[in-house]
Amino acid sequence: MTCGKMTRSPNRSCYSKLRFQAILFLLAQRSSMGNDLIQIGNAPSPEGVTSGVVSASNLAPAPALAGDGKTFYLETFGCQMNVHDSEKVAGVMMARGYRPVDSHQDADIILYNTCSIREKAAQKVFSRLGAFRKTKGSDNKIIGVLGCVAQQEGERFFERAPQVSLVCGSASYPQLPDLLAQVESGNRRVMGLDLDTEDCFETEFTRRDNRFRAYLTIIEGCDQRCAFCVVPMTRGPERSRSGSSIIDECHRLVDAGYTEIQILGQIVNAWRDPSPVGWSFAELLARVAEVPGVRRVRFTTSHPRYFTPDIVQAIDSHPALCDQIHLPVQAGSSKVLARMLRGYSREEYLEKIHYIRNAQRAISLSTDIITGFCGETERDFEQTVSLLSEVEYDQVFAFKFSPRPNTAAVDFADTVAEEDKGRRLSVLQEVQRQIQLRRNQALVGETFEVLVEGYQPRLGQAVGRTTSNKVFNFPGEPADIGCYRQVTVTSAGPNSLVGERNDDRRLMIERRNDFGLQVSGRDFAEW
Ligand code: SAM
Numbered sequence: 001m002t003c004g005k006m007t008r009s010p011n012r013s014c015y016s017k018l019r020f021q022a023i024l025f026l027l028a029q030r031s032s033m034g035n036d037l038i039q040i041g042n043a044p045s046p047e048g049v050t051s052g053v054v055s056a057s058n059l060a061p062a063p064a065l066a067g068d069g070k071t072f073y074l075e076t077f078g079c080q081m082n083v084h085d086s087e088k089v090a091g092v093m094m095a096r097g098y099r100p101v102d103s104h105q106d107a108d109i110i111l112y113n114t115c116s117i118r119e120k121a122a123q124k125v126f127s128r129l130g131a132f133r134k135t136k137g138s139d140n141k142i143i144g145v146l147g148c149v150a151q152q153e154g155e156r157f158f159e160r161a162p163q164v165s166l167v168c169g170s171a172s173y174p175q176l177p178d179l180l181a182q183v184e185s186g187n188r189r190v191m192g193l194d195l196d197t198e199d200c201f202e203t204e205f206t207r208r209d210n211r212f213r214a215y216l217t218i219i220e221g222c223d224q225r226c227a228f229c230v231v232p233m234t235r236g237p238e239r240s241r242s243g244s245s246i247i248d249e250c251h252r253l254v255d256a257g258y259t260e261i262q263i264l265g266q267i268v269n270a271w272r273d274p275s276p277v278g279w280s281f282a283e284l285l286a287r288v289a290e291v292p293g294v295r296r297v298r299f300t301t302s303h304p305r306y307f308t309p310d311i312v313q314a315i316d317s318h319p320a321l322c323d324q325i326h327l328p329v330q331a332g333s334s335k336v337l338a339r340m341l342r343g344y345s346r347e348e349y350l351e352k353i354h355y356i357r358n359a360q361r362a363i364s365l366s367t368d369i370i371t372g373f374c375g376e377t378e379r380d381f382e383q384t385v386s387l388l389s390e391v392e393y394d395q396v397f398a399f400k401f402s403p404r405p406n407t408a409a410v411d412f413a414d415t416v417a418e419e420d421k422g423r424r425l426s427v428l429q430e431v432q433r434q435i436q437l438r439r440n441q442a443l444v445g446e447t448f449e450v451l452v453e454g455y456q457p458r459l460g461q462a463v464g465r466t467t468s469n470k471v472f473n474f475p476g477e478p479a480d481i482g483c484y485r486q487v488t489v490t491s492a493g494p495n496s497l498v499g500e501r502n503d504d505r506r507l508m509i510e511r512r513n514d515f516g517l518q519v520s521g522r523d524f525a526e527w
Pocket of ligand 1: 369401403
């Protein structure tokens, strides 16, 4: 056995060398990150801006800042990709000299980053704009609508909401500085709606709002044509970033204090390295996990069609890859899946689940489900319920089918009544609640590493997440925020775990250190 592979019973000289290196690593962590065991993230700056890759204070002074201290307010609806797009849009605004504010009343420019995945989500921006129209003194403000609803409505937005001056879909974000320049020069109907692009939105500066988890988009757009989904029409064709630019960003995130990275893409596992290096998605995961200082890597959303065994092998061989996979199934009936144009059957999906369940580590599984898709019978729905019992997911995101413009399903005649969609949704949620309760209660007595993300003073409780993405509450203190803690489960509900700290226990959890060697969790605990 070589030193590099040694984990549980190293010979003495290897063990001391390894321990010495682990101590050096931890000293480096301490000196660069403060006094606690592992302190992550950065405190928000006085402006309320977290300095992940950029903050107001570390922006290089840009020549002739067009914003010149004017203010902007940016509100985001929808998925994590939208949240991260907004972080980048905020970076673009700040690089132009604009200052973020927390309310639209205080803003010179108001931006809404919108979601149109379901009708309800799409309506939110119109209700915001409606209320805004009534606000006195809003005449001098510039209002921009970004994202999926902007792309979907296009020029019609100016008719529907004349107070809007900028309409920009996500595929045009690389042109945002030019579009803003037009708005700044007084143009009141500025549009960025071109979907024919090969560019990804890479910014020089990104404002990071999450102190603990850094989002990193690796692939934009979507080339699937699921019958229910509006995304390919609103986000444009698939385009992957190069592996080297992704790894460079990971290094910058670690330098900024992050230890947890969440890799994003509409179909994240469709990523292919466009550079001659040609990494696969599984190779990319391994490379990200090997970046010194990266301790947790998550990725979402995976499509079952591209879910290959090498992804599970990468998780098995890289402890920094989290024990968590989100694999949307959408329905349990092969007939409905075919109608949805998902590209897999129930049986093929279950094969992928089989690889995951055979991993060396227990991997938590979550999924998305749509109830009441066109043509779904009671018998089809029962198959979705039986799939839940067969897979035993740790979390399910379920939605009633909502017909979307420009999708294949909008023309399907065999629609399901709203009442049936809603009833099926409730049945499904109750079945899943029982599964989660049982699965979580089976964890009582086990100890997990928790990255603490918050503290509730009223309850004296710290709250964080396990690598499997379970929410964990335990008696703690504000100083726990940003630290990794060992916590033992004492009780559990369907949506979270409750426990107590157990940092002294000698856990033999393998962790990578900075030198690519393996050390046991006990080294971290003793140190
Ligand atoms: N790109 C991912 C994929 O194809 O698996 C999904 C991303 S989408 C933002 C998140 C979820 O919204 C989907 O997995 C699906 O369950 C749900 N969804 C999408 N379109 C929908 C629609 N028209 N009605 C209801 N739910 C929908």
